[in-house]
Amino acid sequence: MTQHHHLVDGGPVIPNFGHGSDCLRNNGWFCTEWVKEHWGDILQPALVQHIELTVIAVSIGFAVSFLLAVVGFRFRIFDLPLGAFTDFLYAIPSIALFQLLVPVTGLTVTTIEIALVSYTLFVFYRNIVAGLRGVPPDVLESARGMGLTRRQTFWRVELPLALPAILAGVRVATVSTISIATVAAFLLYYGLGGPIFDALQQPDIFRTELVAAGGLAILLALAADGLLTALQRVLTPWNRLDR
Amino acid sequence: MPSEAAELVFDEATKVYPGREGAAVDHLSLTVPAGEICVLVGPSGGGKTTALKLVNRLIPLTSGDIRIDGKSILELDVTELRRGIGYVIQQVGLFPHMTIEANIGTVPKLLGRPRSWIKTRSAELLELVGLDPSYAKRFPSQLSGGERQRVGLARALAANPSLMLMDEPFGAIDPIVRARLQDEFLRLQQEVRKTVVFVTHDIDEAIKVGDRIAILREGGRLAQYDTPMEILEHPVDDFVADFVGRDRALKALALRNLGDLELAPASGGDGLPRLPSDTSLRDALATLIADHRDSALVVGPDGAPLGIVTRADLLR
Numbered sequence: 001m002t003q004h005h006h007l008v009d010g011g012p013v014i015p016n017f018g019h020g021s022d023c024l025r026n027n028g029w030f031c032t033e034w035v036k037e038h039w040g041d042i043l044q045p046a047l048v049q050h051i052e053l054t055v056i057a058v059s060i061g062f063a064v065s066f067l068l069a070v071v072g073f074r075f076r077i078f079d080l081p082l083g084a085f086t087d088f089l090y091a092i093p094s095i096a097l098f099q100l101l102v103p104v105t106g107l108t109v110t111t112i113e114i115a116l117v118s119y120t121l122f123v124f125y126r127n128i129v130a131g132l133r134g135v136p137p138d139v140l141e142s143a144r145g146m147g148l149t150r151r152q153t154f155w156r157v158e159l160p161l162a163l164p165a166i167l168a169g170v171r172v173a174t175v176s177t178i179s180i181a182t183v184a185a186f187l188l189y190y191g192l193g194g195p196i197f198d199a200l201q202q203p204d205i206f207r208t209e210l211v212a213a214g215g216l217a218i219l220l221a222l223a224a225d226g227l228l229t230a231l232q233r234v235l236t237p238w239n240r241l242d243r
Numbered sequence: 244m245p246s247e248a249a250e251l252v253f254d255e256a257t258k259v260y261p262g263r264e265g266a267a268v269d270h271l272s273l274t275v276p277a278g279e280i281c282v283l284v285g286p287s288g289g290g291k292t293t294a295l296k297l298v299n300r301l302i303p304l305t306s307g308d309i310r311i312d313g314k315s316i317l318e319l320d321v322t323e324l325r326r327g328i329g330y331v332i333q334q335v336g337l338f339p340h341m342t343i344e345a346n347i348g349t350v351p352k353l354l355g356r357p358r359s360w361i362k363t364r365s366a367e368l369l370e371l372v373g374l375d376p377s378y379a380k381r382f383p384s385q386l387s388g389g390e391r392q393r394v395g396l397a398r399a400l401a402a403n404p405s406l407m408l409m410d411e412p413f414g415a416i417d418p419i420v421r422a423r424l425q426d427e428f429l430r431l432q433q434e435v436r437k438t439v440v441f442v443t444h445d446i447d448e449a450i451k452v453g454d455r456i457a458i459l460r461e462g463g464r465l466a467q468y469d470t471p472m473e474i475l476e477h478p479v480d481d482f483v484a485d486f487v488g489r490d491r492a493l494k495a496l497a498l499r500n501l502g503d504l505e506l507a508p509a510s511g512g513d514g515l516p517r518l519p520s521d522t523s524l525r526d527a528l529a530t531l532i533a534d535h536r537d538s539a540l541v542v543g544p545d546g547a548p549l550g551i552v553t554r555a556d557l558l559r
Binding site for chain 2: 143149161236239
């Protein structure tokens with residue numbers, strides 16, 4: 001280290017004002033030192049909470065939607081009411097839904113999760129049902145003709161062929177959950193919405209905190225989308241083949 | 244592991260769709276001897292596809308019975324019945340998410356065959372239907388229509404069924420490839436000797452591939468069940484005569500070869516066109532007309548003269 005210092009001896013000397021740097025005093029858009037200093041106590045925990053919120057909401061949302069979708073797919077009379085129900089949930093503005101749930105579940109993470117899950121249902125339900133319905137009739141006929149039972153047809157033919165649509169739904173649901181989850185901080189300091197709301201509530205808006213937390217939410221959404229796209233390619237090798 | 248071809252009997256088999264007037268298949272009775280190809284042919288609304296699907300119970304019988312080797316299809320468990328019957332459809336219906344090998348191995352897998360067995364079997368079948376074994380790891384979307392139908396055939400043969408049902412298997416394929424697939428199917432049949440029920444709306448295809456042809460008329464009633472030659476030469480009524488077409492005499496010519504005729508001695512046939520004995524009468528006639536000749540010299544496979552054939556012989 002000391003060796004290196006000697007190397008820059010002849011260069012310009014960068015002034016060090018300590019904590020109250022120029023950048024922070026001028027409320028700069030992105031002050032690296034603040035980010036470095038508060039990565040451990042503000043940003044990282046918020047990011048981890050945000051990922052947790054998203055993973056739990058998407059997982060539960062998927063499980064619930066999958067059951068609903070199988071019912072709607074098998075018994076067509078349930079399709080319309082179930083579709084309408086998920087539509088209805090999706091139509092409620094998120095802040096309103098968070099508030100509506102407070103009297104029931106209080107100012108808790110559970111409240112946030114219930115709201116987030118209810119938003120994923122719409123995307124999941126539609127995509128799973130559409131995927132299952134999209135299996136070509138000749139494929140189903142040959143499956144039946146070869147003696148696959150209904151259950152075998154579902155697990156071996158219909159579900160795998162619905163996978164591209166289902167995974168597309170997972171992508172949309174995950175990315176939109178990441179963005180809706182930031183609004184949850186309206187209710188409770190939790191996830192990346194915490195520092196974002198915090199920054200917005202400062203008299204001048206604390207720009208660095210806003211950009212850092214907001215940027216993390218964007219990066220998280222992009223990373224999740226990239227990861228799920230890769231997963232889609234791995235899980236559906238037949239789907240990316242061109243003749 | 245050859246399984247014997249089965250005899251298939253339709254016994255007054257009837258299908259009436261509820262809410263629809265008249266029967267789709269009306270008291271159909273016919274016997275397909277083991278190892279023969281029976282072609283169901285007729286106008287649309289003749290119930291040929293319905294009749295086919297009655298056999299593997301994709302469509303349930305309203306009344307009557309169908310027996311495979313004397314055993315009623317109604318006595319068998321429906322999935323077991325279907326796994327024992329090869330099924331080929333026009334759109335092929337390959338599973339797009341499975342490799343060709345996995346597609347071919349579908350029924351063997353359901354029957355609990357080990358992976359290694361399926362691998363060997365699919366390579367064997369690919370060869371049998373004229374595809375390179377390297378196709379095993381491809382997906383259906385990477386194949387042409389004709390190749391896909393070959394795989395469909397291989398898949399239907401995978402568990403070595405004693406009966407095959409083929410619903411317009413070559414209907415969606417262009418004429419040139421179709422003719423080749425028909426030829427290869429017939430060659431294949433020489434090897435595997437299955438009992439086959441084959442549906443088509445194309446009378447020429449029926450004449451070409453059928454050992455016997457069942458002509459169904461509107462309302463699913465059997466008009467005639469006979470060999471192609473009988474149907475061409477002795478149609479039972481105007482409907483059949485009409486259906487096989489005005490050129491039925493020419494079609495009949497196509498079914499016989501010069502070798503089937505009694506020939507005049509081959510003396511003095513030096514200047515005549517030479518025709519191999521396996522030339523069809525139809526092609527022989529076409530040659531004579533094109534060459535403005537009245538007779539030709541028939542030669543054996545070794546080129547040795549067998550006799551002389553005249554226009555009159557061909558048209559007799």
